[in-house]
Amino acid sequence: MSEQPVAARPMRRRVITEDVHEGPVRAHAYVCEAASCMSAQAHDIMLRIGESAADAGLTDVVVKRVGCLGLCAAGPLVEIPETGQLFERLTPDDAATVVAALKAVRPTDERQPQGPFFEKQLRVATENMGRIDPESLEDYVERGGYEALRKVLADMTSSEVRDEITRSGLRGRGGAGFPTGLKWTTVAKAEGKQKYVICNADEGDPGAFMDRSVLESDPYRILEGMAIAAFAVHATEGYIYCRAEYPLAVARLRTAIRNAQRAGFLGAGIAETSFHFDVQIRLGAGAFVCGEETALIASVEGKRGTPRPRPPYPAVEGLFDCPTLINNVETFANVPTIVRKGAQWYADIGVGKSKGTKVFALAGRIVNTGLVEVPMGMTLREIVYDIGGGIIDGRPFKAVQTGGPSGGCIPAEHLDTPVSYESLIELGSFMGSGGMIVMDDTSCMVDVAKYFMDFCRDESCGKCVPCRVGTTQLWMLLDLITRGRATMADLAQLERLAGIVRRMSLCGLGQGAPNPIFSTLRYFRDEYLAHIVDRVCPAGVCTLEQPVEVMA
Amino acid sequence: MPALYTKPSPPTDDRRWKIVETRMRRMGDRPAALIEALHAAQEAFGYLDEGALHFVGDTLGVPHSRVYGVATFYSFFTLKPQGEHTCVVCTGTACYINGSKEILAGLERDLGVKPKQTTADGKVSLLTARCLGACSLAPAAIIDGDVKGKVSAGDLVAQLEAM
Numbered sequence: 001m002s003e004q005p006v007a008a009r010p011m012r013r014r015v016i017t018e019d020v021h022e023g024p025v026r027a028h029a030y031v032c033e034a035a036s037c038m039s040a041q042a043h044d045i046m047l048r049i050g051e052s053a054a055d056a057g058l059t060d061v062v063v064k065r066v067g068c069l070g071l072c073a074a075g076p077l078v079e080i081p082e083t084g085q086l087f088e089r090l091t092p093d094d095a096a097t098v099v100a101a102l103k104a105v106r107p108t109d110e111r112q113p114q115g116p117f118f119e120k121q122l123r124v125a126t127e128n129m130g131r132i133d134p135e136s137l138e139d140y141v142e143r144g145g146y147e148a149l150r151k152v153l154a155d156m157t158s159s160e161v162r163d164e165i166t167r168s169g170l171r172g173r174g175g176a177g178f179p180t181g182l183k184w185t186t187v188a189k190a191e192g193k194q195k196y197v198i199c200n201a202d203e204g205d206p207g208a209f210m211d212r213s214v215l216e217s218d219p220y221r222i223l224e225g226m227a228i229a230a231f232a233v234h235a236t237e238g239y240i241y242c243r244a245e246y247p248l249a250v251a252r253l254r255t256a257i258r259n260a261q262r263a264g265f266l267g268a269g270i271a272e273t274s275f276h277f278d279v280q281i282r283l284g285a286g287a288f289v290c291g292e293e294t295a296l297i298a299s300v301e302g303k304r305g306t307p308r309p310r311p312p313y314p315a316v317e318g319l320f321d322c323p324t325l326i327n328n329v330e331t332f333a334n335v336p337t338i339v340r341k342g343a344q345w346y347a348d349i350g351v352g353k354s355k356g357t358k359v360f361a362l363a364g365r366i367v368n369t370g371l372v373e374v375p376m377g378m379t380l381r382e383i384v385y386d387i388g389g390g391i392i393d394g395r396p397f398k399a400v401q402t403g404g405p406s407g408g409c410i411p412a413e414h415l416d417t418p419v420s421y422e423s424l425i426e427l428g429s430f431m432g433s434g435g436m437i438v439m440d441d442t443s444c445m446v447d448v449a450k451y452f453m454d455f456c457r458d459e460s461c462g463k464c465v466p467c468r469v470g471t472t473q474l475w476m477l478l479d480l481i482t483r484g485r486a487t488m489a490d491l492a493q494l495e496r497l498a499g500i501v502r503r504m505s506l507c508g509l510g511q512g513a514p515n516p517i518f519s520t521l522r523y524f525r526d527e528y529l530a531h532i533v534d535r536v537c538p539a540g541v542c543t544l545e546q547p548v549e550v551m552a
Numbered sequence: 553m554p555a556l557y558t559k560p561s562p563p564t565d566d567r568r569w570k571i572v573e574t575r576m577r578r579m580g581d582r583p584a585a586l587i588e589a590l591h592a593a594q595e596a597f598g599y600l601d602e603g604a605l606h607f608v609g610d611t612l613g614v615p616h617s618r619v620y621g622v623a624t625f626y627s628f629f630t631l632k633p634q635g636e637h638t639c640v641v642c643t644g645t646a647c648y649i650n651g652s653k654e655i656l657a658g659l660e661r662d663l664g665v666k667p668k669q670t671t672a673d674g675k676v677s678l679l680t681a682r683c684l685g686a687c688s689l690a691p692a693a694i695i696d697g698d699v700k701g702k703v704s705a706g707d708l709v710a711q712l713e714a715m
Contacts, residue, residue, distance in 0.1 A: 035686060039699035072689070205683070206646070206683035207645035207683065209688075212685040245628075282588065284626075285590070285626030285627070285628035286628035286681075286682070287625065299587065300584070302588075302612075303618075363645070364646050364649055365649065369690075401645065437649065439649055443649050
């Protein structure tokens, strides 16, 4: 299997791993082994670089796998951290090029800037991404891992930990932006002997892959964040609810849990204290609605993932009816750094009520697809053009879609908006988990709205009528429009029904489902009218039936 | 006299049932293990047949109706045997705006099946996924577990035919 640690191959030991390396190391080759690069032979590339380096007689270089380097569009990627050189779109035959560069590294070399994609980012939740071997506990500890948990257990009370998180201003990174400190306090104060911590890794938004990259690149950070949270809310058991579609993330989590247990960072008596906390993985099974917290809890309990009305909130009555803390992967990923560097440090980053940084997954018609982390308050233009490198083939920008199926499309005139929870809601969109899909003039906005409605009607769990029936009806109306068979009365009906579904649905899936319609109607109403009145699709995506001339 | 509880036995003497039994036992044979047990059974056998659903339900003390409800609620579970090879086309947003609709249409035409169906010769099952999280490779597909990036319908059909 490609997941075998390379150290197990004795022929290549000498040059590949640090633990068996003797003597000083002059240069490293970091090979990105996250899902995207892995699917493009990254592992073979790593082996070939190792072989070529050995053949060239290099004994003072180390070739190692690391997590996601971020610039997925140019993968497979290899970086020489000493010089900052980045090799893009490699094939196994390019190994010699990398080895030649490794040979040329001098101890006096300084790391060169890597261009705006990297230099404009600020890494907190992703600070170890592309820096450490994801499965190596030693690597994680070397970069300051578990310092925060040790500090919490040695010097802090659970209420001090909660205060620290509250003062940092951290808010839920899963989308809604609920203040994390407040949630922790509610769980801590809830009555109940048994409490649980759940990490929501059911990243269902199409176009979002932040959680996947964090899990694949830095799994120990999630375990540490969960352990700190468990200490703060007096929980002893944790679950990570991860999508089954992310096999690599699950495999790395399993390894991380095993290693952390062996090293005494999970289980009984963590870091030689009386605190105990253990984590289990539960696999999702392909239901988008399970990202909603009450549905997720039902799924962990082995049931159909249908949501229930809140209150009672999971913080009071959650998993197996016990108080339960549910946070997203990225929220937990921020926790160790906040504890290590202090709440004030974190609160100084960001803008207004949106503190800290946010990880975004850039995708769609953008040059630098990949994963970025930026301070809150950066403008969409900086993200799309400076970091993202603009639109593929220099085509005109049309919209950026944020927030997944509950989000909206933001047009060019609002590109200078600083990104925060509040500003995106004002624009009729939504932070969501952080997927940003860039669209150019080849996308029809009515068709995009129909695409998301198709998603929602398929993923509706069927428990409440407004969502189950409403999303299907909305899709049928959108379908009429894209086929050129709609009238203005249908458009009025669409708007009315969208409002009903938003107000009457039980959970976030139904309440958010009409958002793509509202936002496209707000900014691209002319496209709807072109379909209905003129029977044309301005983007040339939809095939419309032309009106038949009626003989008088 | 109270009825004696007898542990249900697997539907066949296939050794793979051991894996499923172990996974359930590790979770205390409790109803909460249902989804994990179905994952184990599907990993072992490729799909969930009636025997598997009954066995899992009986072991965990979950009514058959609820087992069936859970197995059909989650799209990851399949109650039909899969073809020799599977081709999963991603229909996530990034793939959609990069043309996954055309790719799927091309595959449907060339393979002569709709999504969730298997070709008549049992060679290929065509499936779709909501999002593979491989958005940087859009449009993406998975053939037998290997993620393929920036694909076209022609490439995929050629690769499937070569297998």
